Amino acid sequence: MKAYSYIRFSKQSQAQGDSLRRQTEAIRSYCTKNNLTLSTQTFEDLGISAWKGANADTGALGAFIKGCESGAIQTPCSLLVENLDRLSREHVRKAFGLLLQLLDLDVTIITLMDEKVYSPDCDQMDLMVALTYMSRGAEESQTKSDRVRKAKQAKREKTLAGEVKFTGNCPKWLKLNKDTQTFEEIPEFVETLKRIYDMRSKGYGIVKILKTLNEEGIRAFGLKIVKDENGEPVKDKTGKVKKVPSKWSQTTVVNYLKSRAVIGEYQLKERGVPVGDPITDYFPTVIDPELFYRVQDTFTKVTKGRTTTFRNALTGLLSCHVCGGPIKFDHVPPKKGRKHAPNQYLRCKSTYERKTTCFKGMINYSGVLSSVIAMTAYLNFNKINSEDYEALTAKLAELETNRIDTEAKLNNLSAVIQAGVTAPNFVKDANRLSSSLDEIKTDIDSTKAKLSSVEPSEAMKSIDSLDLESEQGRRDLNLFLKQYIKKIEVTKNDVYVTFLSQQIPDPIRAPLGANYNNPELLSDYIDKTDLALNIEDYFEFDPE
CATH class of the missing domain: 3.90.1750.20 (Putative Large Serine Recombinase; Chain B, Domain 2)
Structure with missing residues (x-):
């Protein structure tokens, strides 16, 4: 009858100790002493715990059992282990069930610590001895687990109180x-x-x-x-x-x-x-x-x-002036071997999808961008930035901190609930946190909208200094525009810009392709709009 060896220890760190040598030597010694033929096929679960049965489910012990069931390992045979707790440290019912499963497969279990043989036809007394050993192994593991959990809980409480660091492990920096x-x-x-x-x-x-x-x-x-x-x-x-x-x-x-x-x-x-x-x-x-x-x-x-590559500096601002729907941005790179600039254009998405007939054809993207820059460049920022910027900034920072804290609490509570841990107030607390988070986000959006119209941008004093050929330049321009602009509506010939500032309540119209180096053309369009405000106060040129 061929004998197979099974070696297991729970932690990888034990590989540096004596466990592997001790178990291997005991198996060889027993086979020599009792004239057993030891198979060259070994089964080892090194660094795998038997406390939750991982070795029998997905480990080498599980592979041995499947081999016996499929016939890949011929039975009857013997399985040599240091002691029964190498097979399992689960609750006694599961551990004893595993032993009976092996015996039913015509596998003789030999424990090397006491040289006890548990054969498929062993008597009731042998099974009682095995049951006692396995019960003791499960109790020892449970006791160790309880001690470790209580020690961690005590240390966790001290960590939360700021008395100790929970672990010496820290980020590598x-x-x-x-x-x-x-x-x-x-x-x-x-x-x-x-x-x-x-x-x-x-x-x-x-x-x-x-x-x-x-x-x-x-x-x-x-x-x-x-x-x-x-x-x-x-x-x-x-x-x-x-x-x-x-x-x-x-x-x-x-x-x-x-x-x-x-x-x-x-x-x-x-x-x-x-x-x-x-x-x-x-x-x-x-x-x-x-x-x-x-x-x-x-x-x-x-x-x-x-x-994604950030090509459209007007992202998040564009819409169709006719239907109010979204505007599609298309970027067609130059053909291979040609040096001309890529074609960039806009078109009403609803028209493109044949849902409406706002206007056919495409709008030159650079023309729209030029008009928007022209209007924004001539804004009188000192006049617009009259609200309390510092107060709004402080409020937004406080709201963001509350949002982060509330999201973290909600995520942690959701993870605990998903893990199967239940308590009477868990669901109630989760709903309360979710409602609170929605309110905070609403306040953040409101504050950002107010802040957008007053926030100064020292780094962007000169729009002309931006490199719009670079992705970073386009991102910077987009962020700058969103500080002052609510939306940009386009048609085939005109651009309508609605500013965030309540001091400019109506859209400002400008021709497609207006250039801020030519304020006369721009001022002529602004002058033709029916605005209930003094244009000269909010734009830094005097329209004729």
């Missing part, structure tokens, strides 16, 4: 000080992190950031183990495993750009499920929060894993 109470920045890594955020905020794609880091030889934060040609770790003269800096990857860059640890937050988790609210100011803040949230916005528009 930080290290835990010897006092175990504070973290220290690693200057080289923090500077690299700031460089990554800066590149992303300027419109760099992930691939371009990755290429820049690797080409400039900027060291990655992590380390990787050096392995020989056989895949085995290489050790230095002192016996330590050699490690070298790892290379940058797209996943690493994205993870750093989305990590809330850069703004000092830490989220406690229990088995992967967030517990409680994120702890603020847990880590040192290394990235300005305003820059962090600006970078998060760059991940909102993605197509097939790649950020």
Whole structure:
């Protein structure tokens, strides 16, 4: 009868200890002593716990059972284990059921600690002994689990109270000080992190950031183990495993750009499920929060894993003056080998889809853009920016903080509910938080609308300085226009601009293709509009 070996230990760290050698030596010794033929096919679950039955479900023990059931492993045979708790540490009913399953498959279980043999025809007394052993193993695991859980809970409470750090593990740009109470920045890594955020905020794609880091030889934060040609770790003269800096990857860059640890937050988790609210100011803040949230916005528009190219500087503002529907932007690149500029044009989406007949044909995009820039360039910003900018800015910052906190609480509570944890007030609290979040978002939109008409833009004093050939230049112009413009309506010949400022309540009409270097043409159109305001007060030229 052929014998098979089964070796298991719960943690990967035990591979550095004596467990593997001890179990292997015991199996060989027993086979030699009892003239058993040990199969060269071994079954090992190294670093897999038997507390939840993972070894029997998806591990090597499960593979052994399936082999016996399919006939790939011929039975009768023997399975050698150090003791019964190597097979299972689940509740005694499940653990004992696993033993009976193996016996029913005509597998003899041999435990090496006491050299006890459990054969398929063993008597009731043998089964009682096995039941006792398995019950004790399950109780020990339950006791250990309870102790660990209580210890973690106590430490979690101290962490929330700010008394201790929950773990020494921290982001790779930080290290835990010897006092175990504070973290220290690693200057080289923090500077690299700031460089990554800066590149992303300027419109760099992930691939371009990755290429820049690797080409400039900027060291990655992590380390990787050096392995020989056989895949085995290489050790230095002192016996330590050699490690070298790892290379940058797209996943690493994205993870750093989305990590809330850069703004000092830490989220406690229990088995992967967030517990409680994120702890603020847990880590040192290394990235300005305003820059962090600006970078998060760059991940909102993605197509097939790649950020979309920002070609239309009027995105989010355009509509049809006739039907009020959306305007479609088309970009046709020049044909291969030709140097002329790409064709960019606009058309009413409803007409394009044959739902309406507002106007046929296409509108020159550059003509619309030129008219919008012309009107915006001559706005009297000092007159428009008369509201309390600082007060609105402070209110918006407070609302954004409340939104982030409320979203985090709602996400954590939803994760707990989805994990199967229930309590009488959980659903009620989730509904309350959801309603509160809706109110906060409404207030944010309202405040942004007010702020848009008063926010100064020192960096954009000269629209002419923008490089609209670059993606970043078009983004900057779009952000600038949205500070002052509510919507832009187009027809075949004219552009109608509605400003956010309540001081200019009616749309301003301008000809398609108006140029702000020729204010006479523009002022003639503005003069012809029936506005209940003094034009000279709000535009910095005097229409004739």
